[in-house]
Amino acid sequence: MSESTELRTTPLTAWHRQHGARMVPFAGYEMPVQYAGVLAEHAAVREKVGLFDITHMGEIHVTGAGAEVWLDSLITNRVTGAAIGKVTYTAMCRENGGVLDDMLIYHLAAEHWLVVCNAANHAKIAAWLDSHLPPAEVALNDASFETALIAVQGPDSRELLGRLAAVAPHNDRIAELEFYHAFTIEGPGGEWIVSRTGYTGEHGYELYLPNGDAVAAWEELMTKGEDLGVAPIGLAARDTLRFEVCYCLYGHELAEDITPLEAGIGWAMRLKKKEFIGREFLVRQKADGVPRKLVCLEMTGRGIARQDARVLRDGEDVGYVTSGTFSPTLKKALAMALVRSDVPEGDLVVDVRGRPLACRTVAFPFLSARTKGDPRAERTLS
Amino acid sequence: MIPDDRKYTQEHEWVQMEGDVGTIGVTDFAANELGDVVFVELPEVGAEFSQGDTVGTIESVKAVADLFLPVSGEIVAINEAVVDGPELVNTEAMDDGWLLKVKLTDPSEVDALMDADAYGKLTES
DSSP: OOTTSOOBOOTTHHHHHHTTOEEEEETTEEEEEESSOHHHHHHHHHHSOEEEEOTTSEEEEEESTTHHHHHHTTBSSOOTTOOTTBEEEEEEEOTTSOEEEEEEEEEEETTEEEEEEOGGGHHHHHHHHHHTOOOTTOEEEEOTTTEEEEEEESTTHHHHHTTSTTTGGGHHHHHHOOTTBEEEEEETTEEEEEEOOOSSSSSEEEEEEEHHHHHHHHHHHHHHTGGGTOEEOOHHHHHHHHHHTTOOOBTTTBOTTSOHHHHTOGGGOOTTSSOOTTHHHHHHHHHHOOSEEEEEEEEOSSSOOOTTOEEEETTEEEEEEEEEEEETTTTEEEEEEEEETTOOSSEEEEEETTEEEEEEEEOSOSBOOOSSSOTTOOOOBO | OOOSSSEEOTTSEEEEEETTEEEEEEOHHHHHHHOSEEEEEOOOTTOEEOTTOEEEEEEESSOEEEEEOSSOEEEEEEOHHHHHOTTHHHHSTTTTTOOEEEEESOGGGGGGSBOHHHHHHHHHO
16 A cells, blocks of 8 residues: 555544554554553563453444355355354465455354454455355345444453443443353443453453544543553554464465464364365365464574575575564564474574574473463463 | 754654764654563674664564664764663653764765755655
């Protein structure tokens, strides 16, 4: 997208600007990349609670008899049989096994499903769904531009979410809500979805609400969370948070030239399903052996490996860095890399702008998630 | 206010002269633009460079910036405190967050750099 193209805003864009956010173009939207600073924001989510405006995500409703069967023909995971309220993580692939996008699919009600895709892939996925002609009884309704999405993430997220006036009457349901489950409630401007999901590795929620309810909900969360130390969090910290727990990010660990098996999300595939786009290729790739694998690297030399840096073993190019940064929690330079499957554990070198940087493979993930169980549980470090 | 006791470059570095030795750092503006600095790489003491040479890198969580030497000369000191605690670049860019000291080959190179007024106008625009 060229810079002259007008960027979309969210209902919260004015709030971000007024509160000192640095705004950047992202997937056609003007989005906050940071407020107080990425390290402070990162720590707020790991230790307390943070709010993210992720309204840029795409939301496409799929309704009608047979909606789940049709969805199952397009995704690697299975939604048929998912109970109402269940959230399913899945990839959607091309015939060649390349990932079009990763997404969440909500079973909202009988014959009512919601596909939540990445902002950068929203137009592509909307077109892909359209072109794979749903049966007559299945209807698509793209609600992306009417739906706001606020993530409330961190050990105190449950406490904070429960203080929202619209949510408080449902606190008993929140208390019972399991990871990757959701329910709907009536908000002031229409239906809200309260979802126990997130992209930080912390206990957290994502709140889907009509655009018109977003500013009031956000401000209420900021005000009522003051004593909890709530902070607004930009996209930069969203990235470092997901990176430490090794969640895939489309455009990095996932892409059209990477298969779910290579990216290590084979757990979100049901190859026993009779049919889905990409299945044939993926069954064969699994049988023949996956050519590449995702590995975790810790820099042992001084420096930071960034995306696209080549990975070398004994001078031979064996792959590239998909994401690399300084880990705010572990306070060291770490990277995820897609390398040849035959690369053993041990010492490697990353080419950082022409200079060799020593590193070694470490266990996956760098930091264990606390999405289930005690939100302040002691962590396992890589 | 931008201190007028030193000179500035287009690359948002500052040079403060004492005799023929210049202390070099990045400006508050640059530090703020970079965001939280987490890694600083500086050259070896004793190495000689020409004006404009890349002599190091400053990395924030999200960005990498090259450090250009604004004057020719020999590196006579580096700030180890910044190497050990890169956040000094954010908190003390204009003072304790200095990066290196250079013995200038040609002290007149400094005269051609921007004064505080000119640099102030650059960062306003």
